[in-house]
Amino acid sequence: MAIKTILCIEDDRFIGEMYVRSLKKAGYDVDWVVDGNDGLVTARNKPYDLMLLDVMLPERRGTEILDALKGGAEDLIPHTKVIVLTNFEQDDASRIAMQKHADAYLIKAEITPKRLIEVIHQLDTL
Amino acid sequence: MAITKMPKQIRDYVPSFHRHVLGLALVCNVIASLCLAGLLLSMGTFTADSTTLWMIVGAVFVIGAGGATLAVHLAIQPTKDLLSALIHVAGEPTLTPPPNPNNHKYAGSGLQAALQTIYELASHEEGQSSLTAATPPLTDTAKIMAAALDATTCGFVVLGTDRSILYSNKVAPVKTDQNGKATLQLLFNGSDTLDAWLDECEEQAVHNEHIWTRIADRLPEEEGRRLFDVIVSYQKGTISETVITLVDRTATYSVNEEELDFIAFAAHELRGPITVIRGYLDVLEDELADVLKDDQHELFRRLTVSANRLSGYINNILNTSRYDRRHLSVHLSEESVADVYATIRDDMELRASSQNRLLSVNIPTDLPTIAADHASLSEVFGNLIDNAIKYSNEGGAINVTADVKGDFVEVSVEDHGIGMPGNVVSNLFQKFYRSHRSRETVAGTGIGLYISKAIVESHGGTISVRSEEGRGSTFTVSLPIYATVADKLRAGDNSNEGLIEHGDGWIKNHSMYRG
Structure with a gap:
């Protein structure tokens, strides 16, 4: 299943715009929300192929969103792949907990939009 | 009468x-x-x-x-x-x-x-024996001294020639196990331990003294943790061969601990703008490819190289702050040297070419896999190549090679630059150490090699350097082949615990936090 639709949950305007711009140029269909509550609601309402998830978000942390969607008995977004994108230095336990439910865990400062698109292509081939 | x-x-x-x-x-x-x-x-x-x-x-x-x-x-x-x-x-x-x-x-x-x-x-x-002019007879002196030493806030420990504890006062961080064997509870940094120093003394010193600062007696989260400056005097062959004085500096250093937290926080904040700078540079260079003239492409490359280096230095600072607080740990898994290098290849090639160095990388694809933390190890390679670029001359060749040596894979970074005299080499892996000359001519923080050594040692590996002044330097990182440590790793849930013998297991439950 090729990735086509992407939900970007990112509160930093510059970073959000940068990802959205590049992903749209690369032909993806991108929705962008800036706070955690909206992110959770949007993710549940529409089946995206991929979710880009920040950790330090207003209203609701990325960890909580991931836990609410995938941490329960039932995976609420079974068809959505997840890339955690953060600059935050998480403690080990939370990081490992997130990695369990995510397909990739990346440091934003290390990832340019071009690299991000490469990673998405990689996920496609999995 | x-x-x-x-x-x-x-x-x-x-x-x-x-x-x-x-x-x-x-x-x-x-x-x-x-x-x-x-x-x-x-x-x-x-x-x-x-x-x-x-x-x-x-x-x-x-x-x-x-x-x-x-x-x-x-x-x-x-x-x-x-x-x-x-x-x-x-x-x-x-x-x-x-x-x-x-x-x-x-x-x-x-x-x-x-x-x-x-x-x-x-x-x-x-x-x-030392029958000197003491006031009361010796037995009384001993009692008075013992009482006095127990009343101070400084720890005193005396080791005999076999390094067993002959005496320790009340506040000294000494633990006695069930068999009554007393051991010193100090968590030294990496391989810079008291034992290593004493090994060296036994071989080549009659009298020697060494000071370690900010040495903790237990892990950061544990109750009653103390931080010491440790002063050790060694006098070969005497009954009190090694005298350890421990100055409790917890009050001073715990303030610094908070400062280190601040460093981690500040470094994290710096990453936000860097994300945008690196991202848009990447985007813009692509989008403007047809419009830009040759020298403008070069300017873009310089911007990219600078942003990438900044990002690398921030990682060094973060890791050093973690390491100094005993938070640095790595999660080892099966990796190939070629794959680890691949993640930094573009960056390194760009850095080398924008500074007119000839970077040649020859990593055979059929090398055995190693046990590595991908991100940390790529930072080590990045640091070594960055140094090779810094300390070599315009047009200089930098060779990265890899080979098998026994149970290890050796990765070497060789430059033909300014090299170093012997006295510089011996201090090279110390924090903030920069040679007198490099301080004048080359910018840097002096923590790149320090943290690289820490990371390599957390992998159960070693880092070494060969250098000749005026001829260049070769840094060699040696990492255990995955197959040789796979059992230990599985037993330790992929932490490096089983691999690190000198660390007293302090790395357990602590990790190098990656964002």
Whole structure:
């Protein structure tokens, strides 16, 4: 299943715009929300192929969103792949907990939009 | 009149003996005078009320007493001198100077020899144990010292020649196990341990001293954690071969701990803008590819290289702050050197080409896999290549190669740059160490190699350097082949615990936090 639709949950305007711009140029269909509550609601309402998830978000942390969607008995977004994108230095336990439910865990400062698109292509081939 | 009580100290003996003998002489004199009076009376020469009689008896008494006192004084003098010498030798406090055997009054008499014998015996004794001029006798001194040392806030530990703990005071961080074996509880940084230093001392030092700062006795989260400056003195072959003084600096350093937290926080904040700078540089260079002129492409590359380096330095700072707080841990999994390098290849090639260095990387694809933390190890390679670029000349060649050596894969980064003299090499992996010359000519923080060493050692590997001044340097990182450590890793849930033998297991439950 090729990735086509992407939900970007990112509160930093510059970073959000940068990802959205590049992903749209690369032909993806991108929705962008800036706070955690909206992110959770949007993710549940529409089946995206991929979710880009920040950790330090207003209203609701990325960890909580991931836990609410995938941490329960039932995976609420079974068809959505997840890339955690953060600059935050998480403690080990939370990081490992997130990695369990995510397909990739990346440091934003290390990832340019071009690299991000490469990673998405990689996920496609999995 | 007998001496009924033994004096407690040598110096008490002479006065009391003197008094007793003098008393005895005087009593004898009184008796003799009275006898003389009785004799003169019985002979009828004088009557009891005759002044002349009492004047004679009195004169005899005075002369007798004077003579006796003088005789006693003279007779006791040799004893006094001998005892005075003994008092000095025994270390009792005294105001009288020790008798000098070379004094003319002893000359020729046996007393000179006697005094010399006492001093000689004492000097032999001194060579074996330390009978110095201590105030009370030794047993009391030991008690006083022990009480005093227990009352200080400094820790004192004495190690014998076999490095067992001979003495430790109350506050010293020493733990005794069930078998009664005492061990020092100190968490040294990486391989810079007390044991390693003592190994070195045993081989090449007679007397040596070393200071470690900010050494903790337990992990950051544990109760009652203390931070010490550790001063160690080594004196080969003495009964107290190693003396460790621990200055409790918890109050000062715990403030710094918060500062380190601040560093981690600040570094995290810096990453936000860097994300945008790196991202848009990447985007813009693509989008403007057709519009930009050649030299403008070069300007873009320089911007990208600078942003990438900044990002690398921030990671170094973050990792160093973690490492210094014993938070640095790595999660090892099966990786190939080629894959690890691949993640930094573009960046490194760009850095090299924008600074006119010829970077040639030759990593065979058929090398065995290694146990590595991908991100951390790529930072190590990045640091080494970055240094090679920094410390080489325009147009210089930098060769990265990899090979198998026993149970390890060796990755070497070789440059043909300015190189280093031997004294620089030995300090190279210390934090903030920068050689005098490099401080003048090349910018840098001096933590790149420090943290690289820490990361490589957390992998159970080693890092070394060969350098020749003016000819260049070769840094070699040696990492365990995955197959040789796979069992240990599985047992330890992919943490490096089983691999790190010198770390006292402190890495357990702590990790290098990656964002």
